[in-house]
Amino acid sequence: MSQLSKEANEAVKSDIVVFGSETNPSFYTxxxxxxxxxxxxxYQCGECTAGxxxxxxxxxxxxxxxxxxxxxxxxxxxxxxxIWLCAxxxxxxxxxxxxxxxxxxxxxxxxxxxxxxxxxxxxGVSAFHEVFLAGVRQNGRVFEPLMIALHKVKxxxxxxxxxxxxxxxxxxxxxxxxxxxxxxxEVKKIFKKTAAx
Amino acid sequence: xxxxxxxxCSLHSTAKEFGDSTVAVCKALxxxxxxxxxxxxxxxxxxxxxxxELAVALPARSLGLAEKIGLDVVAPCAACYxxxxxxxxxxxxxxxLAEKINSTLSDKYTGAIxxxxxxxxxxxPEILERLASFTRKPLSGLKVAAYYGCLLVRxxxxxxxxxxxxxxxxxxxxxxxxxxxxxxxxxxxxxGASFSxxxxxxxxxxxxxxxxxxKKSGADAIACACPLCQANLxxxxxxxxxxxxxxxxxxxxxxxxLMALAMDLPEARQYWSKHMVDVQPALAKIGKAPxxxxxxxx
Ligand code: SF4
Ligand code: SF4
Numbered sequence: 001m002s003q004l005s006k007e008a009n010e011a012v013k014s015d016i017v018v019f020g021s022e023t024n025p026s027f028y029t030x031x032x033x034x035x036x037x038x039x040x041x042x043y044q045c046g047e048c049t050a051g052x053x054x055x056x057x058x059x060x061x062x063x064x065x066x067x068x069x070x071x072x073x074x075x076x077x078x079x080x081x082x083i084w085l086c087a088x089x090x091x092x093x094x095x096x097x098x099x100x101x102x103x104x105x106x107x108x109x110x111x112x113x114x115x116x117x118x119x120x121x122x123x124g125v126s127a128f129h130e131v132f133l134a135g136v137r138q139n140g141r142v143f144e145p146l147m148i149a150l151h152k153v154k155x156x157x158x159x160x161x162x163x164x165x166x167x168x169x170x171x172x173x174x175x176x177x178x179x180x181x182x183x184x185x186e187v188k189k190i191f192k193k194t195a196a197x
Numbered sequence: 198x199x200x201x202x203x204x205x206c207s208l209h210s211t212a213k214e215f216g217d218s219t220v221a222v223c224k225a226l227x228x229x230x231x232x233x234x235x236x237x238x239x240x241x242x243x244x245x246x247x248x249x250e251l252a253v254a255l256p257a258r259s260l261g262l263a264e265k266i267g268l269d270v271v272a273p274c275a276a277c278y279x280x281x282x283x284x285x286x287x288x289x290x291x292x293x294l295a296e297k298i299n300s301t302l303s304d305k306y307t308g309a310i311x312x313x314x315x316x317x318x319x320x321x322p323e324i325l326e327r328l329a330s331f332t333r334k335p336l337s338g339l340k341v342a343a344y345y346g347c348l349l350v351r352x353x354x355x356x357x358x359x360x361x362x363x364x365x366x367x368x369x370x371x372x373x374x375x376x377x378x379x380x381x382x383x384x385x386x387x388x389g390a391s392f393s394x395x396x397x398x399x400x401x402x403x404x405x406x407x408x409x410x411x412k413k414s415g416a417d418a419i420a421c422a423c424p425l426c427q428a429n430l431x432x433x434x435x436x437x438x439x440x441x442x443x444x445x446x447x448x449x450x451x452x453x454x455l456m457a458l459a460m461d462l463p464e465a466r467q468y469w470s471k472h473m474v475d476v477q478p479a480l481a482k483i484g485k486a487p488x489x490x491x492x493x494x495x
Contacts, residue, residue, distance in 0.1 A: 034249050035249060053386055053389070053403055053406075054387070054399065054403070057398075057399050085392075087347075087387050087389055087391050087403075088245070088246070088347075089387035091347070091386075091387065093354070094351050094352060094361045094362070099354070101352060103352075107245055110246055110247065111247060111248055114247055114248075122395075124395045125395045125396065127395075129242070129243035129246050129247050130243075132242075133240075133243050133244065133251075136237070136255070140238065141206045141238045142206040142210075144206070144211055148394065161394075161397070164433075167432075167473065168211070168432070171470065171471055172213075179209060181235050181237050182235050183235050183237065183258070183303075186258060186302065186303060190251070190254045190255060190258060190298075190302075191251065193250075193254070193298075193301050194248060194251045194253075194254040194298070194301075195247070195250075195251045
């Protein structure tokens with residue numbers, strides 16, 4: 001991984017000062033430790049934002065997230081809805097002239113937010129991930145009907161998509177019994193050793 | 198040609214027709230599949246949205262099990278493939294993380310086997326030739342938009358499969374079975390499937406854009422290789438059509454379903470009832486309206 005020149009590093013540091021007191025200058029290193037992407041390498045060309053299919057719903061555009069990670073605006077980034085609205089489509093990573101993946105930076109930000117106990121600005125999305133993983137931990141595989149039902153309860157959105165669910169059921173697209181793996185103990189061990197929190 | 202087969206959770210439930218057609222097509226083409234014994238969920242979006250280590254560890258367990266039977270892995274589902282391949286890369290790094298993960302596994306993954314998306318072996322020249330020669334009822338005149346979405350081809354640095362901006366493998370399969378792939382430029386745009394249960398408003402817009410581009414390209418149908426894309430494009434098509442005032446009428450097939458249809462495999466008849474968007478007009482166009490099958494189900 002190439003390093004920034006001394007001058008560039010200084011320039012970034014002076015920006016941090018300009019931005020205000022509530023910054024964490026080592027935020028980018030925390031991000032890099034998790035995902036390997038060095039946000040300081042971003043030169044703000046905007047290519048990632050230009051191709052991002054979810055940018056229309058984000059309050060911070062992808063390139064802005066990169067800039068804020070550079071500047072250490074940890075609070076704003078971790079509390080944003082944006083980090084939960086990245087679809088993980090990796091269009092940004094495919095096109096970035098610096099070979100950076102905003103997707104991975106967004107992943108790392110969510111992970112840090114989780115570790116620091118920061119409340120998600122998109123509770124429906126984070127509840128989905130929780131319910132999904134709880135199911136995997138329990139059975140080793142996903143049992144979709146239960147996952148959908150639990151998510152509805154957790155996100156208090158009981159009536160969304162009910163007609164669609166009925167149609168899926170009628171078409172035999174939803175299984176009735178969960179399939180459970182034999183190596184459950186091993187999966188539990190994996191969760192214990194590697195899951196965040 | 199023999200592979201360790203990773204079906205993934207969807208192919209056992211919401212995308213059963215993808216699993217069934219995969220097995221039928223591979224058998225017909227002489228591609229042997231051995232299901233990975235006791236495979237577990239790849240973790241999908243949720244694992245990598247919460248913990249990088251978990252996102253590597255979950256697929257690594259299945260990779261270890263595949264290594265034990267000594268076969269390269271194929272995964273039909275684009276999402277599973279993406280997670281398995283990313284884990285393969287992280288484990289082949291042989292760093293601390295790989296060590297930590299292997300210490301939890303009874304069957305270690307040392308990198309001796311690799312992962313491929315099912316359509317990779319299915320679109321090699323050798324198999325395409327076989328497929329063309331086995332095609333008994335070519336899908337002549339059917340215009341199909343080959344839809345790759347995100348996870349089959351991105352990020353290219355990790356996956357290294359096909360051209361990330363203009364992928365061709367599904368198009369090539371379509372040509373081999375006599376269909377006509379259309380030119381369109383949304384073949385690798387994201388449909389927003391990871392928000393299918395959470396931010397339906399976002400999904401509506403993103404999926405709408407994909408459907409609209411397919412329609413405008415003159416396609417009669419869409420062919421894909423991802424259960425999340427298929428579910429989104431097929432199940433939500435009606436409500437999106439209502440919301441935006443467009444009647445798309447675009448059936449969304451798994452590429453393996455169309456292969457089974459062209460090879461005239463008897464199993465193909467069982468797939469159509471699982472579709473939300475009516476497949477009849479498309480099948481009628483190539484003279485294969487499943488009148489009988491439909492009558493049986495009604
Ligand atoms: S494309 Fe890359 S270099 Fe350009 S703004 Fe986005 S992350 Fe930065
Ligand atoms: S991965 Fe996220 S940030 Fe990158 S283009 Fe896709 S939605 Fe946008």
